[in-house]
Amino acid sequence: MIPVQGFSDQSVAVLGLGRSGLAAAQALRAGGARAIVWDDSPRGREAAELEGFEVRDLTRPGAFDGIAALIVSPGIAHLYPAPNPVIAAAWDAGVPVDNDIGLFFRSFATDDWDGFDTQPRVIAITGSNGKSTTSALLHHILAENGRPTQLAGNIGRGVLDIEPAHDGEVVVLELSSYQTELARHLTPDVAVLTNISPDHLDRHAGLGGYFAAKRRLFSEGGPDRAVIGVDEDEGRYLANQLVADVSDDRLIRVSVTRKLADGWTVCAKKGFLTENRRGRQVASIDLRAIAGLPGAHNHQNACCAYAAARTLGLGPRGIEAAMRSYPGLPHRSQVVAERDGVTYVNDSKATNVDAAAKALQAFGRIRWICGGLQKEGGLAGLLPHLGSVAKAYVIGREAEDFARQLSGVTASICTTMDHAVAEAMAEAEPGDVVLLAPACASFDQYDSFAARGDHFAELVTDALH
Missing domain, CATH: 3.40.50.720 (NAD(P)-binding Rossmann-like Domain)
Structure with missing residues (x-):
């Protein structure tokens, strides 16, 4: 404590x-x-x-x-x-x-640190999607490379429930907008923004308020180093605000949509992560065969975790080896089972349109279980990404309205998870992926996204045994 x-x-x-x-x-x-x-x-x-x-x-x-x-x-x-x-x-x-985050940052450093050979560090990770995977992956990379580390915040333990710091320890914090918006003290050594997409808009009175809550992690105390995903305008704006020019090594820019030419950058294209610094490539990792990080959205998570690890001086080869042993997180592109050529994937954490769109881009022919409590903004952002969907199986109290918005996709209004899983499994063919990526909150039928994902996994497992 x-x-x-x-x-x-x-x-x-x-x-x-x-x-x-x-x-x-x-x-x-x-x-x-x-x-x-x-x-x-x-x-x-x-x-x-x-x-x-x-x-x-x-x-x-x-x-x-x-x-x-x-x-x-x-x-x-x-x-x-x-x-x-x-x-x-x-x-x-x-x-x-x-809030407790503010209390943590005012209380973590103590007089005991004067006797440490290496000062403890705090890396705080936020963003709309991928922050849990990025946090867990970075924690795994640190542990596999022999660095003492704790994982806390919106994942793992509460920030005040962790142990006092050890010599050289790195605390990895996942922070949501709910946590960053109110904390009076926000002073991480390294701050990471994975991406920005519309989420929690009612809580923040729109996208501007939501981004402002995220931005506080970078503006209140000023981290020594920042890792910023720049595939959205908000990320580009924030990166521009933090440093004097593109060559400033206090900033690492991350992209999975294009090559970044100048400064310190980490990018992923066609499954290959590359690190460039001062105009020269210094490392490359083939992410395609890493089972715990499937799809472009996870490649972005890998880039952010890699960049954060590099700010601490870890070498590319040690980071790559740790990535290959990363098991993945439950409810985030989690392979539940494979049978007769059909793969069953639980991505219940895809609670908004952007996260679900990324999940749909990660696989080939998909039998898509979706629906729940829709968030503000509708489903328009999903429509360009439905080409791989063979059929949608819609759950939730708003199933009919959800299905009506899926223009060009065959949709079955199942309402319940039991019905959706049974129908999808009955119709799945070799090569198909039965994917739970709801694009909605779970609270119309479940207490949490985790309960929803657990129910999906339980139904699949029971049906296959």
């Missing part, structure tokens, strides 16, 4: 008692603060009481008397589409609002 610094003998309120909220309360107490907690859920409040925390209804008048700060769980909206009433009350009382 990382004891929170700066609040000794002060009362700090915590709103939301999920994984990050309860860990924040524990870390505050470990640092000498009095954590006062609240959650709308009786179950959350009961769990906190069992941990010995004071539960206070923060919605009542005067609740913020004597409170030094309010720490908010990432799922709680603080500005758009409307401020949470507790957060609004904190504003009115003049109480600073922060």
Whole structure:
């Protein structure tokens, strides 16, 4: 655990008692603060009481008397589409609002570091798609190359739940826009942006607000090094803002759509990763045979993880060897089974149009299980990428509307995952890929994308055995 610094003998309120909220309360107490907690859920409040925390209804008048700060769980909206009433009350009382990410960055460095031979580093990774795979892959690369490392944030453990740093350790953080938008302290040594596409637009009042939340990772503290995917305008803009000119080695630009001629670049084209520096190619990796990284979208993830590893001085050959042993993440282009020439792939994490489009581009003839709770913007971004779809099997409460938008594609309105899997398996032929890439959130039928992916994998496995 990382004891929170700066609040000794002060009362700090915590709103939301999920994984990050309860860990924040524990870390505050470990640092000498009095954590006062609240959650709308009786179950959350009961769990906190069992941990010995004071539960206070923060919605009542005067609740913020004597409170030094309010720490908010990432799922709680603080500005758009409307401020949470507790957060609004904190504003009115003049109480600073922060989250566990902000607490982490103010508390991670300690006096113990003075005795280390090599200072610990923090690499923070954000983006619309691929940040989980990029984070897990980088963590794997570091571990395989003998570097002490921890993985935390939006993946793995909560940021305050990890162990205090060891000599030379690298902490890899996956950070969502929900986490970056509110943190008062954002000071990673290396910051990575994989890509930007429309997502969580209601939470951020549009694409501009969403990008602004991501951009804070690069602007609040100023990382020593930045890795930026420049295949979208937002990435190109951000890269341009960070350095004086293209030759500045504090920036590595990443692309999987074109060759970047100048500066320090990492690109992937036709399955080959190349690193160029000052006009010369210094390394190349054939990504096509790496089973844990299928498709162009994973090649972008590989480029970002490779670039981040290079900022730490790791050699290309050691990075390549680690990539070849990377097992992949559940629910991200995860091969669940192969039988009679048919491959079954779980990409339940493809919860938006851009992620699903990338999944559709990664395979040949596809029997596509899709649908769920549609996000703002519709499905227009998918239409140019449906050429490999032999048939769509649409699930979710909005299945009929989803199917109507798939012009030119044969679609079966299945509604449930059981029906979709059974029909797709019955119709699949050798060479087909039965792909779950929903392009939608899961909450109309499942608690999470992971629960949806697990159900798909369970149905496939049961049917094949």
